[in-house]
Amino acid sequence: MLKKFRPFSRFAKDEHGLISVETVIIFPILLWALAAMFVFFDAFKAQNTNVKATYTIADLISRTSDPINDDFIDGMDNVFEQLVSSDQAANIRVSVVGQRLAPNGTDTERFLVWSQATGTMIAHTDVEAIEPMIPMMATGDQLIFVESTMLWTPVMSFGLSEMTLTNVAFTSPRFVPQVVFNASASGGDGGDGGLGGGRY
Template sequence: MDFFAPLRRALARFTRDERGVITTEMIIVTPLLVWLFLALFVYWDGYRAKNTAVKATVAVADMISRESAPINSSYITGMHRVYRYATAAQRPSWLRVTLIQYSEAGSAFRVIWSRTTDSSRAQAHTNASIAEMRRNLPNITDADTLMVVETWQEWSPAFWVGLSEQVFYELATEKMRAQALLPIT
């Protein structure tokens, strides 16, 4: 007398029965698909924000390089507003604009002037700080001037999918078009 025969038959029937499999698969896969959709959205938004920050930085640098009248701190603040508008910034951002001149004799850049919209996060450049970022600057001829525009834009993901908050840093350089030594007041 096989005492476990009914139990084995019931177990065999259970393993062959495929009713409800789709529901079970849906319960298992749906959270993964939702997470994947949210992750793609967040990564796409991050790339969009980074790309927009790059374009806005280059646009601001180009606008300043075409300026022919003396500029002041209000002008720099206005350029920061243009940047914020172009990026549709919801989070804090700040900007630093520096006019530098290259000296072939000293083989170094000299800061003519530097202004920032948030001095607690980005100090105005000095000759020493420009020397530290020399490898990021293009080669130019003796006595040429270069406008350096740096922007920082905070970004936070809409959903937590493994990405943390970030600050996008962008640097754009432009040769001055209207006049070599753009005065600041």
């Protein structure tokens, strides 16, 4: 009677073709894992590059001693696009915020000196939108606030979808008390007394 089970016993002990079966099962999983890791690595790389490019733009503007204008902001936008090396939409928004004594003479308040944006971004009209992100400031100081956005599209659809990378950077003017913007005819003077208008 045991002879009837011998073929099954031999089949259970037979290891021929085992590697082929394991390869068929494991290879698709391994391929998916490698593709997913590549996509996630590319996303982190793009975000890291975006952060560095944003701080670079802020640092370049902080070293400017002459008044800047629309062409200067457009030039900074072109530099940003070159730094991130992206064919996708990439834009920046540059704002200058300051701190002064409030009308009561005892408290302090933050205010928007000027703001300019490129592409689809819209210039700020007041300081409320960015005030929670402003670090501590001394009365009379001004800060350059640079925001950047870049559309990132994964090369493969593994785990991540298309997203907009957004970063901000603050810095102080290095060589002058404030960075002055020469606004167009539709804007203000870009100094303490007016706001530079955004380009839509």
